[in-house]
Amino acid sequence: MEISLTPAPRPLAASNRQQLLKLYRQMLLIRQCEEQLARSHQRGLIHGACHTYVGQEAIAVGVCANLRSDDVVFSTHRGHGHALAKGVPPRELFAELFGRQTGCSHGRGGSMHLFAPEAGLMGTTGIVGPCILQAAGAGYSFRLLKTDRVAVAFFGDGAVNNGAFHEGLNLAAIWKLPVLFVCENNQYATEVPFAYAAGNPRVAARGEAYGLPGVEVDGNDVQAVQSAAAEAVHRARRGEGATLLECKTYRTRPHAEGMGDYTYRSRAEVADWKTRCPLTSLRQLLLEDQLAEEAELTAIEAEVQEAVEDAQQFAEKSPLPDASTATAHVYSPCSTPVADARTPVAYAPGSPARELTFMQATLEGLTEAMAQDPTIFVLGEGIGKRGGNFNTTTGLYDRFGPERLRDTPICERGFVGLSTGAAMTGTRPVVDFMFVDFVLDAMGEFINQIAKMQYMSSGRLTMPILLRGCIGINGSAATHHSGSYYSLFAHIPGLRVVVPSNPHDAKGLLKRALRCHDPVVFLEHRALLGLKGLVPADDYEIEFGQAAVVRAGTDVTVVALSIAVQHTLKACAALEKDGISVELIDPRTIAPLDVATIVQSVRKTGRLLIVDESFAPCGIGAEIAAQVADQGFDDLDAPIRRLNGAHTPTPYSPTLEKAVVPNAETIAQAIRDLVAE
Amino acid sequence: MAIEITIPRLGWDMTEGVFAGWLKQDGDAVAPGDTLFSLETDKATQDVEAMDRGTLRIVPGGPRPGDRLAVGTVIGHLAAVGETAPVQQAPPGERIAVASMPPAGPAVRRLARELVIDLRCVTGTGAAGRITPKDLQQHQRPTVTASPSAAEAQLESTRRRQPTISPRAKRLAVQRGIAWQELRGSGRTGRIRERDVREAAGARRAGSVSDRSVMIDRIAPVAYAPGSPGSAPATQVPITAIRRTIADRMLHSAQSTAPVTLTTTVDATELVRLRKQFKASVANEAAVVPSYIDFLVKLLAIALQRHPLLNSRWEGDHIQVESGIHIGIAVDTEAGLLVPVVHDAGSLSLRQLAASSRDLIDRARQRRLRPDELQGGTITVSNLGPFGIDAFTPILNHPECAILGVGRIQRQPVMVQDQVVGRDMLTLNLTFDHRIVDGAPAARFLQTLCQLIENPVPQLI
Structure with missing residues (x-):
């Protein structure tokens, strides 16, 4: 040649x-x-x-x-x-x-x-x-x-x-x-x-x-x-x-x-x-x-x-590595709990709290973190002057400037891959990908690079990167703007996966994510963005892997995620009149998953329902069910049940859309059925 | 130093290859990049290149085409000019001498890899002994196959016979000693649930009889009636707080003590006579006539003073002999069993004792007892005589050492000095904790009590 x-x-x-x-x-x-x-x-x-x-x-x-x-x-x-x-x-x-x-x-x-x-x-x-x-x-x-x-x-x-x-x-x-x-x-x-x-x-x-x-x-x-x-x-x-x-x-x-060489080129x-x-x-x-x-x-x-x-x-x-260390460095040892990060779900007594929406709470968290840590920068489409499609960065461009609030071209793989290299070299990128559906184009970067980097480098690199965006079925957004997919991320060793259900948790978990040395996938349900709730004025963080017992009960344990927590709370009120006492648990993070709190609750109630808008097969509900079947088998008085969104792409028409997601009524019925099992 | 020529690893998972022949002769000069020999792997046959320079010295008795050799096997050397190769036989263990591979197409070889079948063990039925996919299937098929229909049918019938039970309910049934196979489940599919076992356990305690087999027999006709026509569904009775307390205490007693019951019949004629005198002497109708239980409580206190070990409790690391004698009286109330305590029974006169017990029993039935009136007992008396019961086995009122079960008093023909005479006979049942006392001292205590009953007057005056 x-x-x-x-x-x-x-x-x-x-x-x-x-x-x-x-x-x-x-x-x-x-x-x-x-x-x-x-x-x-x-x-x-x-x-x-x-x-x-x-x-x-x-x-x-x-x-x-x-x-x-x-x-x-x-x-x-x-x-x-x-x-x-x-x-x-x-x-x-x-x-x-x-x-x-x-x-x-x-x-x-x-x-x-x-x-x-x-x-x-x-x-x-x-x-x-x-x-x-x-x-x-x-x-x-x-x-x-x-x-x-x-x-x-x-x-x-x-x-x-x-x-x-x-x-x-x-x-x-x-x-x-x-x-x-x-x-x-x-x-x-x-x-x-x-x-x-x-x-x-x-x-x-x-x-x-x-x-x-x-x-x-x-x-x-x-x-x-x-x-x-x-x-x-x-x-x-x-x-x-x-x-x-x-x-x-x-x-x-x-x-x-060891490969042959002369099939495709000549000697x-x-x-x-x-x-x-x-x-x-x-x-x-x-x-x-x-x-x-x-x-x-x-x-x-x-x-x-x-x-x-x-x-x-x-x-x-040289010696071979010690086999007992085979799973070391999946996560950064620096990501061990920060002192006093364990904030109870109930607000600290005496702590002044304001009512904020979910999005106001995360914006406040991001603003505080960016003011404290000059290495934080945000990448995303329309997150600069515009302030984000969901107002995730409103006002930040004027305060922190264009280098830290960086509008990107529409190239999810590109800017996720870029953020990987940035995290490897001393800065802390926040990727604001708007809809999780969009960022699927960057899945290889998530799985092969971001998640594995700390392990591959035997812990010599850390991956402080926050990947945030919206999930969930709401408002006839149809199938390319309605995915949840969190189970996909939770399947991969090396990622932390956060699915907050209320403003208080959202801010506490976001603050934690912005000090964590591991990559965090932070998924916000669109139907929750306007949800109001009390948020402490004091600085606080919520540690990953600590479920919240949202509501104590005796007859049945319900584990719900993200929007499903809010639906289930409504269902609980109706069930209380029928004398059914529900213990509602919100894992808040699904990687790590707080199995202990769930098993402890099932020990009390003997019954477990998992409510999750995302798909059932191979989903986080299946994982929770398997863990409880293993660790709490003798505590079970009934089969473990799951209530999921339908296993289908998300339809557009409101009547169709309503039919594919759990709501307070279907949740209440599932609980009644389980209690009768 | 001569450089070894070994069977190279040509793929990630390659462990052996089939030698396909030398491309150089022994003694040939070899330069880096020259092809030395051919090697067949699972994937293809490759010509292996030398990476070094030297004169080829093939190991004496070296590989023949068709030999299957492990990766790393030394098959020759590259010697420098004037150097002689080390004399080295092919190590006997390293050559995997096998019959050459039977003919098989690539598809079959791939299939064999997938099915983890060694083709050398397969008989080929194709042309010239070629192995076909069918041969692989034949090779893989187990020779004996159990008849699935028979096995499944058996399993199915087993399933049908046994009721299903949740793991939680099963654990509880084992703890409570409930034969759950006899229960009917209230779950949607007939599954026995925790609540079913709790109910069965509650029903068993309701009779306050301790024999398990008796209890299961009693529940069975209600609970186990598969397909029996007209069987009404079981009624669910809510468990009250008192019921729960009784259940827990009885279960605890049954599980944590070593109870033995002694039964005897005593001549209570004198006692009956004495009580009649008390009754006759009462002018005022409002005045209290001591009941038989009052007499027995009084006599029991006297007997305990002589046998203090029966008035004791097991404390795990020691036995505590009580200083006072406080006698509990089991009272049947609508809510369930209550045991008010007559404190210092030994120091009370019979009339005081009668007044006290009457008051306690009345208030127990009205559920107006103070907590301290239910506490501090050192022994208990339970009376089923009014229901025509003679013998029974009371459960210890934990942690007390003993409980006296009182049967009925019945006038019976008795031989006295070879004469058949009518006497008022009373059956007594003493359950004691064998951890604290042995059978003989317990029997002696009961004997003392019987003597006191047979001749009560000196004790009561």
């Missing part, structure tokens, strides 16, 4: 002697590490996949030569080279791939999930695309924190046909973020040729589409890469925005170790590219231009060989 390359300007060689030797040494270290890792993979010392960087060394080394230690790199599944070039010690890389405690991710990541934030390696990833958004997010953090740090995203040609590329480059362009987007075009996305997959074969040309400079260089020429990256990094530091750098290159080993093509080896050409240049003696280079080679052998031995001798 022939590629025409723009010749790079050659810097003055003599002045760069030391620099070139350093680059050669770095590239050689990557090459030799990779070859040793390939051998180790064959020997079964590496347990999972192993994607080597052989042939592409000039790009990582050329780019990282321009970075400071406090700059950050977001990498791909082919990330060993980026890690080494950014300064991760070979010992930690080997130990991680060997699954050892001494690895850079303490054995939680392996080849595709390397994390060394102290070196500025913010992670390699098994998913193609998110690193682009996360680098943009880091750029956003650096802007907000008023530093001149720079973020780099490395990604392959496989990523440029992905939405993350489009959304990330556009966001970086409109906000002039200090980011370098480095496309390593090695011409195959796993085994699919880029020539086949792209309508426009020139990646760099796409920069113009977003209003970014796009630069194409020979990715096998380390000097060309270094010089192009130097210009881009300089631009970024000066506050002039992002650059797209396309480095044409080729990987000369298979996509992953001749691979052999041809081996002759363009970036190390060989640099070595030749050093000798031809008399910048180095043969002996000097041989000495470097021996030194690197020694370092690789040392890394291998270190890894082989």
